[in-house]
Amino acid sequence: xxxxxxxxxxxxxxxxxxxxxxxxxxxxxxxxxxxxxxxxxxxxxxxxxxxxxxxxxxxxxxxxxxxxxxxxxxxxxxxxxxxxxxxxxxxxxxxxxxxxxxxxxxxxxxxxxxxxxxxxxxxxxxxxxxxxxxxxxxxxxxxxxxxxxxxxxxxxxxxxxxxxxxxxxxxxxxxxxxxxxxxxxxxxxxxxxxxxxxxxxxxxxxxxxxxxxxxxxxxxxxxxxxxxxxxxxxxxxxxxxxxxxxxxxxxxxxxxxxxxxxxxxxxxxxxxxxxxxxxxxxxxxxxxxxxxxxxxxxxxxxxxxxxxxxxxxxxxxxxxxxxxxxxxxxxxxxxxxxxxxxxxxxxxxxxxxxxxxxxxxxxxxxxxxxxxxxxxxxxxxxxxxxxxxxxxxxxxxxxxxxxxxxxxxxxxxxxxxxxxxxxxxxxxxxxxxxxxxxxxxxxxxxxxxxxxxxxxxxxxxxxxxxxxxxxxxxxxxxxxxxxxxxxxxxxxxxxxxxxxxxxxxxxxxxxxxxxxxxxxxxxxxxxx
Amino acid sequence: xxxxxxxxxxxxxxxxxxxxxxxxxxxxxxxxxxxxxxxxxxxxxxxxxxxxxxxxxxxxxxxxxxxxxxxxxxxxxxxxxxxxxxxxxxxxxxxxxxxxxxxxxxxxxxxxxxxxxxxxxxxxxxxxxxxxxxxxxxxxxxxxxxxxxxxxxxxxxxxxxxxxxxxxxxxxxxxxxxxxxxxxxxxxxxxxxxxxxxxxxxxxxxxxxxxxxxxxxxxxxxxxxxxxxxxxxxxxxxxxxxxxxxxxxxxxxxxxxxxxxxxxxxxxxxxxxxxxxxxxxxxxxxxxxxxxxxxxxxxxxxxxxxxxxxxxxxxxxxxxxxxxxxxxxxxxxxxxxxxxxxxxxxxxxxxxxxxxxxxxxxxxxxxxxxxxxxxxx
Numbered sequence: 001x002x003x004x005x006x007x008x009x010x011x012x013x014x015x016x017x018x019x020x021x022x023x024x025x026x027x028x029x030x031x032x033x034x035x036x037x038x039x040x041x042x043x044x045x046x047x048x049x050x051x052x053x054x055x056x057x058x059x060x061x062x063x064x065x066x067x068x069x070x071x072x073x074x075x076x077x078x079x080x081x082x083x084x085x086x087x088x089x090x091x092x093x094x095x096x097x098x099x100x101x102x103x104x105x106x107x108x109x110x111x112x113x114x115x116x117x118x119x120x121x122x123x124x125x126x127x128x129x130x131x132x133x134x135x136x137x138x139x140x141x142x143x144x145x146x147x148x149x150x151x152x153x154x155x156x157x158x159x160x161x162x163x164x165x166x167x168x169x170x171x172x173x174x175x176x177x178x179x180x181x182x183x184x185x186x187x188x189x190x191x192x193x194x195x196x197x198x199x200x201x202x203x204x205x206x207x208x209x210x211x212x213x214x215x216x217x218x219x220x221x222x223x224x225x226x227x228x229x230x231x232x233x234x235x236x237x238x239x240x241x242x243x244x245x246x247x248x249x250x251x252x253x254x255x256x257x258x259x260x261x262x263x264x265x266x267x268x269x270x271x272x273x274x275x276x277x278x279x280x281x282x283x284x285x286x287x288x289x290x291x292x293x294x295x296x297x298x299x300x301x302x303x304x305x306x307x308x309x310x311x312x313x314x315x316x317x318x319x320x321x322x323x324x325x326x327x328x329x330x331x332x333x334x335x336x337x338x339x340x341x342x343x344x345x346x347x348x349x350x351x352x353x354x355x356x357x358x359x360x361x362x363x364x365x366x367x368x369x370x371x372x373x374x375x376x377x378x379x380x381x382x383x384x385x386x387x388x389x390x391x392x393x394x395x396x397x398x399x400x401x402x403x404x405x406x407x408x409x410x411x412x413x414x415x416x417x418x419x420x421x422x423x424x425x426x427x428x429x430x431x432x433x434x435x436x437x438x439x440x441x442x443x444x445x446x447x448x449x450x451x452x453x454x455x456x457x458x459x460x461x462x463x464x465x466x467x468x469x470x471x472x473x474x475x476x477x478x479x480x481x482x483x484x485x486x487x488x489x490x491x492x493x494x495x496x497x498x499x500x501x502x503x504x505x506x507x508x509x510x511x512x513x514x515x516x517x518x519x520x521x522x523x524x525x526x527x528x
Numbered sequence: 529x530x531x532x533x534x535x536x537x538x539x540x541x542x543x544x545x546x547x548x549x550x551x552x553x554x555x556x557x558x559x560x561x562x563x564x565x566x567x568x569x570x571x572x573x574x575x576x577x578x579x580x581x582x583x584x585x586x587x588x589x590x591x592x593x594x595x596x597x598x599x600x601x602x603x604x605x606x607x608x609x610x611x612x613x614x615x616x617x618x619x620x621x622x623x624x625x626x627x628x629x630x631x632x633x634x635x636x637x638x639x640x641x642x643x644x645x646x647x648x649x650x651x652x653x654x655x656x657x658x659x660x661x662x663x664x665x666x667x668x669x670x671x672x673x674x675x676x677x678x679x680x681x682x683x684x685x686x687x688x689x690x691x692x693x694x695x696x697x698x699x700x701x702x703x704x705x706x707x708x709x710x711x712x713x714x715x716x717x718x719x720x721x722x723x724x725x726x727x728x729x730x731x732x733x734x735x736x737x738x739x740x741x742x743x744x745x746x747x748x749x750x751x752x753x754x755x756x757x758x759x760x761x762x763x764x765x766x767x768x769x770x771x772x773x774x775x776x777x778x779x780x781x782x783x784x785x786x787x788x789x790x791x792x793x794x795x796x797x798x799x800x801x802x803x804x805x806x807x808x809x810x811x812x813x814x815x816x817x818x819x820x821x822x823x824x825x826x827x828x829x830x831x832x833x834x835x836x837x838x839x840x841x842x843x844x845x846x847x848x849x850x851x852x853x854x855x856x857x858x859x860x861x862x863x864x865x866x867x868x869x870x871x872x873x874x875x876x877x878x879x880x881x882x883x884x885x886x887x888x889x890x891x892x893x894x895x896x897x898x899x900x901x902x903x904x905x
Contacts, residue, residue: 047828055697188686189669193651352668352692359582359688366826374820378813385531385809418760421821421829425764425836428817432810436775439806446536468774472719473767476712480763483708485701488756491832495764 017406045416047487050183050357057350063145064094084108096131145345156194183357201256206297208247216245234306258282262338264331272331274322283318291315367420388527392513393434400505416490426498433506437462451526474499534805546853560745572755577627577698582689585619589680599678603638627695630667639677731854735846739769743839761835769843773851796852811844
């Protein structure tokens with residue numbers, strides 16, 4: 001390749017990535033609006049822009065127990081129907097234990113579970129039959145639990161319209177969810193409230209209604225509520241103000257456990273409604289409940305908070321609808337509430353890395369300052385020590401930074417605080433390659449080679465040393481990337497990209513400058 | 529004349545000091561090992577599980593560690609520590625406690641308003657009753673409320689930084705961290721095996737173990753904490769510290785190829801001296817960047833910078849004072865005389881070919897393989 005073409009190729013590459021790097025300074029509106037400015041830009045990690053980073057652990061064991069309890073109910077019904085006598089039936093430690101006294105009973109229980117194909121028998125205590133979910137079924141149940149949690153978290157937090165802007169909800173592994181909420185959007189306590197996917201859903205017949213608790217109590221002598229009743233409130237979701245106070249029974253008339261599905265739908269006039277389904281057992285209970293309470297309101301209560309209290313218009317068995325003057329959004333909210341309460345999946349925070357926006361901005365300032373000072377010192381040193389060649393090295397270093405940031409912007413990589421440290425480290429390590437080359441050239445010059453020959457030998461002999469140095473660093477950076485979590489991954493990213501761009505800068509950009517001057521010229525001495 | 533850090537013709541007898549330097553390294557390594565049972569290996573919350581809260585009070589607030597300690601203690605936290613960040617009159621504090629230190633239900637003395645208690649209750653996560661594998665959520669908010677009530681408003685209304693690692697994640701990170709160090713070491717060993725001959729590889733490996741051992745040892749001796757940032761630095765050192773060794777070893781090989789008869793001590797000394805400028809300069813420039821991070825980069829990144837700085841110094845030292853003497857030691861012990869075993873293995877021009885372990889074509893002086901394995905006393 002001729003020198004000219006090589007120069008064009010190198011300059012074009014640096015300019016392309018430099019363009020991406022510089023475009024980071026344009027505002028987001030400009031980037032989107034202008035066809036000339038690339039849309040891609042660096043993303044700032046939560047440790048720099050501020051925000052909450054949560055790894056949520058989903059307790060899927062509870063989902064298994066839930067499923068076993070459900071099967072237990074079916075088993076008991078079936079055994080009772082067939083007149084089979086067994087002892088205790090318990091769910092504990094993700095196992096269903098049935099105490100049996102006779103061979104017939106054992107046979108009947110085994111036969112029943114054999115039909116369902118959902119359980120596997122473990123242990124062989126003669127008095128106690130122990131079952132676990134079959135591997136296939138357990139996998140299904142756990143997956144369902146995960147989708148449930150993800151569904152709710154995505155709706156509450158990750159939804160682009162209704163959630164928290166720019167937040168991310170992603171699944172991590174078998175039983176974890178990564179939740180990232182950018183800073184300033186919500187405070188920590190509020191965000192934590194949104195994690196409560198473990199809602200306890202109850203259905204209760206409304207016995208009385210008033211606007212406030214006081215007004216409700218005023219209807220009864222001495223403000224004493226009737227026996228076995230309590231007050232449940234419907235609150236404004238924004239302000240938490242009490243909208244309505246309902247007098248309901250202390251005990252739930254029906255719990256969410258029997259609910260198998262709830263989804264938004266439309267009636268035949270295209271008005272939004274919620275369609276829900278009970279399992280057969282729940283259907284029987286619900287039928288009895290609705291039959292006795294036509295015309296009354298049914299409070300839908302999640303975690304002691306009334307979300308809706310539709311009036312029962314007819315007897316409902318397994319399938320029903322909730323209609324009203326709902327908006328589509330309200331209907332979808334109510335469906336989430338129903339679903340969230342129908343399959344309770346407990347969650348805990350397993351890891352948190354939260355940074356306030358002020359500290360994030362401070363970190364950026366400090367990181368950029370450290371980079372600027374490091375860069376200035378290194379440039380000053382190389383220029384003094386290696387003179388013209390040192391200037392070449394400094395130009396290459398600048399090119400290196402443009403390439404590094406440009407590549408990261410093009411791929412929309414996330415820049416974290418350790419990532420920023422990785423860039424500073426790259427600045428320090430990138431010059432190493434130039435030092436190795438320049439020292440070799442000096443040595444060759446001392447051995448009375450011509451400048452041209454010295455440059456050529458210097459670059460050739462330093463090549464493998466530079467490759468060695470960078471290959472090992474790249475290797476460890478890749479290991480770190482595979483292992484790393486959160487912000488530390490950002491260090492691995494900048495370090496690995498930095499290694500590649502450093503090699504490019506030292507071996508190609510610097511060499512190109514030497515090719516221009518002295519190039520083929522016959523010079524007496526080299527400024528190095 | 530160009531400015532020279534190391535003037536040509538410099539001849540410092542590095543190898544002659546090998547007994548002193550080897551002893552010094554062994555002393556530091558042993559001190560590190562001895563310090564393990566005495567000081568204990570301090571693990572940060574990343575590897576142990578726990579909570580770290582950085583709080584900054586607003587300008588007019590008078591805050592000191594004692595007052596904060598009283599509040600945290602009143603809220604039923606065990607084994608916590610409070611340290612002031614930055615200057616002695618600063619309003620920034622770091623509160624930490626190990627995982628489970630908030631399990632105690634005590635803390636009725638926690639200064640909270642009824643509304644706050646209710647808000648905490650509302651946002652409480654149902655743990656699922658499978659042990660305290662994670663935070664149920666309220667401790668951090670509870671402490672923030674209590675600090676605001678008792679001492680004064682927090683800048684921004686919330687803690688500046690919260691890091692919580694549950695015991696399960698902590699032990700996973702610990703296991704994965706060790707694994708990543710191991711994998712990185714194996715990768716580098718494989719690279720060394722390809723890159724060096726059997727003659728040079730042991731020295732590189734010993735230098736590598738030396739660097740990681742001493743850096744980690746210094747952390748233990750000074751009671752510094754290992755966390756993810758330090759692990760990242762250790763991995764970076766692992767990749768970086770080989771550089772200087774490679775520079776010197778390549779030169780040794782080159783010098784061996786240049787002549788037929790030589791004294792190994794002279795060759796080693798000469799090689800180290802010839803490459804001294806670049807050994808110092810490459811480490812120096814990297815050190816400048818790391819020091820900039822250390823001094824200017826802020827508290828969060830400082831542990832990384834400290835580990836990096838130690839690693840760079842140790843790595844440079846080891847390539848001069850450990851890697852080269854090891855070569856001498858092994859040659860004298862196992863290598864027969866210091867015949868230029870590699871001579872003629874490659875054409876002079878291909879001096880940087882990757883492998884040099886082809887058998888020498890004619891040097892009869894070189895002992896046979898079976899003889900080489902025998903220890904010479």
